[in-house]
Amino acid sequence: MTTPIKPQWGAVFSMALGVFGLVTAEFLPASLLTPMAASLGVTEGMTGQAVTVTAIFALVTSFFSASLTSKLDRRGVMLLFSVMLIVSNLLVAFAPNLTFILAGRVILGIAIGGFWTLAAATAMRLVPEAMIPRALSIVFSGVSVATIVAAPMGSYFGHLIGWRNVFVAAAAIGVLALGWQLAALPKMPPNPLAKNSSILSLIKRPGMQTALLAIILVFSGHFAFFTYLRPFLESVTGVDVNGLSAILLGFGVANFAGTLLAGLLLERNLHLTLIGMPLAMGLMGVALVGLGSAPVMDALLVALWGMAFGAVPVAWSTWITRTMPEEAESGGGLLVAAIQLAITIGAAAGGMIFNVTGAKGVFMGSALLLLLATMTIFMALRVKAPVQDGV
Structure with a gap:
C-alpha cells in the first residue's frame, strides 16, 4: 500500500475527534440510565438495552464493513460515519419512546463497528509507514479522553441541562468532527492492491489462531479487571467515594498517557511492546491481590495498569498493519470482532468468579489470563509473518 511522503496530521487528529465523539456517545447511556428510564416510563433494565444493541x-458490522465499502472512497466512508454519529445522537435526544432510542443506537453501533474496522487501514494512507504507530496512538487517544470525561461529564450535565440536551451536545461533537474531516481528510480512492479477504480466510492464516487467542485473553483479562475495579477498591482497598473517584481519574489519565506513549514504543519494538504490556498488567494484578488494603500503592498500581493497557489496542492495530498491509481492513474487522467477544467473555466470567470468590478472585483470574496471554503472544510471534525487520 502506498503511503504519503508527508504526514497529514490534521487528518489524523480529525479522526481522533471522530473517535472521541463515537466513544462518548457509546458511554453516555450508562451515566444517564436513571433519568432516561424515568422520562420514557420504562425500567432501567429496558433502557440499558441501548448499550447492548450498540455493542451487538x-x-x-465489523464482519461486513470492509467488503461492503471496498469500492468506495475512504474519505466518503469516514464522513458517513460522522454523519451517522450526528443522526444517532439527535434520534436519541428527541426520541418520544424507547423504540426511537434503540434505532438511534443501532445507527451508532454500525458507525462504531465500521470506523474501527477501517481505522488502521485509513491511518496507513495518511502518514509515512514509519509513523503509523504514532498516528494510531493519536487516533486511539480519542478513546482514552472519552473514557475519562464521558461518564462523569454526562452525569453532571445530565443533572444540569437534562439528558436530552446532553445527547444534543454529543451531536454537536459529531458536527465538529464532520467539519474538521471535510477540511482535512484527503480523497482516498479504493486501493487497487488491497485485498478484501473474508474473515474466515484470515483466521486460517498461519499463526492467526494463536494471535486471536492472545488478543481474546488480553482483552478478557483487562475487562474482567475493569468491570470489577470499583468493588475491589471499595471492599479490599477500603477507599471512600472521594478516593474511588481519584483512583478512577488516575486510571483514565494514565491510560491516555499510555496511549500516546505507545506510538514511541511501537516505533522502536513492536514485539517487545506486545509481550511486555500484558506481562506488566498480570504482575500488577498479582501485586494488587497480595497488597490488600494499601490505598496509595493500589492507586499507583491501578494507574500503571491503565498506562500499560493504553498501549495494547494501538499495538495490535499496528501488528495488523504490518502483518497484512494489503488486508488491513479485513484484519481490522477481525480485530474488532475479537475485542468485542473478549469484552463479553471478560464481563461474564468476571461476574461468575465474583459471585464465588469476590473481587480478589476476579483480579487473580485477570492476572492469570494476562500471564497466559503473555506466553501465548510469545508463541504467536515465533511464527514468522511478513513484517519489517526491526519490529
Missing part, C-alpha cells in the same frame, strides 16, 4: 451491531 458494532460486532456484526
Whole structure:
C-alpha cells in the first residue's frame, strides 16, 4: 500500500475527534440510565438495552464493513460515519419512546463497528509507514479522553441541562468532527492492491489462531479487571467515594498517557511492546491481590495498569498493519470482532468468579489470563509473518 511522503496530521487528529465523539456517545447511556428510564416510563433494565444493541451491531458490522465499502472512497466512508454519529445522537435526544432510542443506537453501533474496522487501514494512507504507530496512538487517544470525561461529564450535565440536551451536545461533537474531516481528510480512492479477504480466510492464516487467542485473553483479562475495579477498591482497598473517584481519574489519565506513549514504543519494538504490556498488567494484578488494603500503592498500581493497557489496542492495530498491509481492513474487522467477544467473555466470567470468590478472585483470574496471554503472544510471534525487520 502506498503511503504519503508527508504526514497529514490534521487528518489524523480529525479522526481522533471522530473517535472521541463515537466513544462518548457509546458511554453516555450508562451515566444517564436513571433519568432516561424515568422520562420514557420504562425500567432501567429496558433502557440499558441501548448499550447492548450498540455493542451487538458494532460486532456484526465489523464482519461486513470492509467488503461492503471496498469500492468506495475512504474519505466518503469516514464522513458517513460522522454523519451517522450526528443522526444517532439527535434520534436519541428527541426520541418520544424507547423504540426511537434503540434505532438511534443501532445507527451508532454500525458507525462504531465500521470506523474501527477501517481505522488502521485509513491511518496507513495518511502518514509515512514509519509513523503509523504514532498516528494510531493519536487516533486511539480519542478513546482514552472519552473514557475519562464521558461518564462523569454526562452525569453532571445530565443533572444540569437534562439528558436530552446532553445527547444534543454529543451531536454537536459529531458536527465538529464532520467539519474538521471535510477540511482535512484527503480523497482516498479504493486501493487497487488491497485485498478484501473474508474473515474466515484470515483466521486460517498461519499463526492467526494463536494471535486471536492472545488478543481474546488480553482483552478478557483487562475487562474482567475493569468491570470489577470499583468493588475491589471499595471492599479490599477500603477507599471512600472521594478516593474511588481519584483512583478512577488516575486510571483514565494514565491510560491516555499510555496511549500516546505507545506510538514511541511501537516505533522502536513492536514485539517487545506486545509481550511486555500484558506481562506488566498480570504482575500488577498479582501485586494488587497480595497488597490488600494499601490505598496509595493500589492507586499507583491501578494507574500503571491503565498506562500499560493504553498501549495494547494501538499495538495490535499496528501488528495488523504490518502483518497484512494489503488486508488491513479485513484484519481490522477481525480485530474488532475479537475485542468485542473478549469484552463479553471478560464481563461474564468476571461476574461468575465474583459471585464465588469476590473481587480478589476476579483480579487473580485477570492476572492469570494476562500471564497466559503473555506466553501465548510469545508463541504467536515465533511464527514468522511478513513484517519489517526491526519490529
